[in-house]
Amino acid sequence: MSDPVIETSNNELPPSKLGTKEYWEDAYDKELVNYNDSGDIGEVWFGYDSMSRVIRWIEESEDINTEMSVIDLGCGNGAMLVELAELGFSNLTGVDYSENAVKLAKSVAEKDNLDISYEVMDILECLNEDMKYDVCIDKGTYDAISLNPDDAHGCRLRYIENVLKMLKDDGYFIITSCNWTLNELLSQFDKDFQHIHTVPTPSFQYGGKQGNSFTSVVFKRDVLSSQ
Numbered sequence: 511m512s513d514p515v516i517e518t519s520n521n522e523l524p525p526s527k528l529g530t531k532e533y534w535e536d537a538y539d540k541e542l543v544n545y546n547d548s549g550d551i552g553e554v555w556f557g558y559d560s561m562s563r564v565i566r567w568i569e570e571s572e573d574i575n576t577e578m579s580v581i582d583l584g585c586g587n588g589a590m591l592v593e594l595a596e597l598g599f600s601n602l603t604g605v606d607y608s609e610n611a612v613k614l615a616k617s618v619a620e621k622d623n624l625d626i627s628y629e630v631m632d633i634l635e636c637l638n639e640d641m642k643y644d645v646c647i648d649k650g651t652y653d654a655i656s657l658n659p660d661d662a663h664g665c666r667l668r669y670i671e672n673v674l675k676m677l678k679d680d681g682y683f684i685i686t687s688c689n690w691t692l693n694e695l696l697s698q699f700d701k702d703f704q705h706i707h708t709v710p711t712p713s714f715q716y717g718g719k720q721g722n723s724f725t726s727v728v729f730k731r732d733v734l735s736s737q
Contacts, residue, residue, distance in 0.1 A: 522662050523689055529657030531607055538610035541587065542617075551587045551618050556649060556724050560686055563709050564647065564726055565593050567684075574682065576600060578644035581676065583633055584651030588615030588626065595624045603643070605631040634668045642678045649686040656689055666698070674702055677731040682706070688724040695727050703729035 527533045541552035554561055568574055576598040582590050585604030595602055604626060606612050612628045619626045633651065658665045673683060683703055687695060696705055709726035 523656045525659035525662065526657040529654050529659060529662065534606075534608040534654070535610055538586070538608050538614055542610050542614045545587075545614055545617060549621075551589060551614070554587075554589050556686060556688060560711070560724050560726065561590055561593065561649065563711065564649065564684055564686060565590070565597070567707065567709050567726075567728065568594070568645070569597060574645060579603070579642075580645040580647065581605065581641075581643045583646055583648045583673070584654065585615050585628065586611050586650075588618050588628065590647060590649060591615075591626050592618060592622065592624060595619075595622075595626055600625070602626045604628045605633065607632040633672055634665055637672055637675055639675075641676050643676055643681060644678055645682045645684065646673055646677055647684045648673075650688070652685055653687050653689045670699065670702065674731065679731065681731045683729040683731065684726070685729070686724055686726040690725065692725050692727065695725060699727075699729055702732055704732050706730050 544550055544552065577600065579601040580591075580594060580599055580603070582588070582602075582604040585591060585606050588604050591602045591604050602625075604612075604615055605628070606615070607630065609630050612630050615626075615628050619628070634655070652666070652669060655665045655669050656662055677683060683699075685695065685699075686709075690698070692708060699705075705727065707728040709728065711724055711726055
């Protein structure tokens with residue numbers, strides 16, 4: 511497998527507590543308590559609009575069907591997989607390195623009688639070689655990894671390598687980011703993934719320049735990258 515191409519560490523994002531496991535364990539501990547008290551599943555990262563745009567693309571895609579295996583990397587409260595389950599997807603897996611997030615996601619799925627598999631897993635650690643999926647979805651996890659106070663550059667390299675390992679040949683990788691622009695994502699992933707589609711997202715004008723509050727990109731695993 512060829513080495514993933516990533517920009518130099520001079521172009522890394524500044525470190526943040528959002529890049530630490532401790533922050534997310536604490537955040538989901540609070541959301542788990544709130545869910546048990548009120549039934550509110552908590553916030554959807556980047557909001558429901560960002561999630562619905564990705565789901566709409568999946569639903570309308572001629573190449574993705576409900577029998578395909580889907581994994582949500584950094585599933586949080588599991589809202590993305592709940593929506594896919596309600597569309598008829600039956601082979602769904604969510605992973606998160608926060609044990610409290612997985613507890614919350616499991617509780618939500620059980621309440622709605624949804625058959626979704628959840629597992630505590632760090633995407634940067636060694637993976638089970640048998641873990642192969644047709645579709646990998648990331649909505650904010652790569653962003654959090656990019657803010658890791660301890661070697662964010664190395665963490666991003668391991669992330670890309672592990673996503674490649676868990677995708678089947680010609681599998682789809684759908685990533686949503688609020689920290690990286692479209693061009694930055696393309697430069698970081700294009701060597702090992704084919705850019706298939708850019709999901710339209712809301713834009714804004716500031717200082718005479720146009721930007722987007724978040725970016726959603728669909729890639730396809732480049733089979734040649736594994737040779």
